[in-house]
Amino acid sequence: GENVEQHPSTLSVQEGDSAVIKCTYSDSASNYFPWYKQELGKRPQLIIDIRSNVGEKKDQRIAVTLNKTAKHFSLHITETQPEDSAVYFCAADGSSNTGKLIFGQGTTLQVKP
Amino acid sequence: DAGITQSPRHKVTETGTPVTLRCHQTENHRYMYWYRQDPGHGLRLIHYSYGVKDTDKGEVSDGYSVSRSKTEDFLLTLESATSSQTSVYFCAISDKSSYNEQFFGPGTRLTVL
Numbered sequence: 001g002e003n004v005e006q007h008p009s010t011l012s013v014q015e016g017d018s019a020v021i022k023c024t025y026s027d028s029a030s031n032y033f034p035w036y037k038q039e040l041g042k043r044p045q046l047i048i049d050i051r052s053n054v055g056e057k058k059d060q061r062i063a064v065t066l067n068k069t070a071k072h073f074s075l076h077i078t079e080t081q082p083e084d085s086a087v088y089f090c091a092a093d094g095s096s097n098t099g100k101l102i103f104g105q106g107t108t109l110q111v112k113p
Numbered sequence: 114d115a116g117i118t119q120s121p122r123h124k125v126t127e128t129g130t131p132v133t134l135r136c137h138q139t140e141n142h143r144y145m146y147w148y149r150q151d152p153g154h155g156l157r158l159i160h161y162s163y164g165v166k167d168t169d170k171g172e173v174s175d176g177y178s179v180s181r182s183k184t185e186d187f188l189l190t191l192e193s194a195t196s197s198q199t200s201v202y203f204c205a206i207s208d209k210s211s212y213n214e215q216f217f218g219p220g221t222r223l224t225v226l
Contacts, residue, residue: 001172006155009153032213034214034215036217042219043203043217043218043219043220044156044203044217045217046214046215046216049214089155089156093213098144098161098163098169099144099161099163099207099209099213099215100146100158100161100171100213101158101213101215102158102172103148103155103156103157104155105153105154105155106155
């Protein structure tokens with residue numbers, strides 16, 4: 001089955017700097033790669049996703065890149081702000097047709113003012 | 114947030130007692146999922162449902178059972194709770210099996226003493 005590895009587990013940056021979180025996956029049949037943000041005590045919320053037919057997607061200060069050959073994808077946050085502090089999860093859908101997602105272990109991002 | 118509620122939101126119980134968690138949605142989505150979240154493990158799929166009375170196991174299903182008698186409700190039961198099942202439980206919903214945007218409920222914090 002699908003396995004998703006996420007790095008780093010913790011990341012600390014200064015406000016205004018960029019942050020990059022990387023994920024690798026094992027199932028080459030995966031076609032959908034979402035990213036979720038979870039603030040302390042809250043539910044995970046979808047912030048951006050990418051499908052296998054594109055290599056990059058941007059939404060304001062966040063972007064995701066996908067390299068299907070290497071089976072890895074990354075989240076890029078530019079001009080970080082203190083409100084970006086949260087836990088971020090990547091996921092992949094594997095080869096299942098039932099919509100299951102396999103999640104990475106999570107990255108705790110701290111943005112220092 | 115999508116129309117998803119979970120009940121109870123917090124529960125403390127003793128080892129060996131049965132526990133049922135409820136997920137209720139008002140979105141009429143076909144797919145529903147139960148995850149548990151533990152530090153260092155991200156979100157792990159327990160069981161999922163792809164329709165009324167149609168359910169299947171996820172990666173950590175031992176000790177858990179589920180039922181879905183109506184589109185809007187997905188129940189997770191711990192037949193005999195153990196301390197290792199202390200966790201935060203999230204329900205998620207989706208309306209499609211591919212490119213699967215999942216939306217999460219607010220979570221249930223369960224403590225088994």
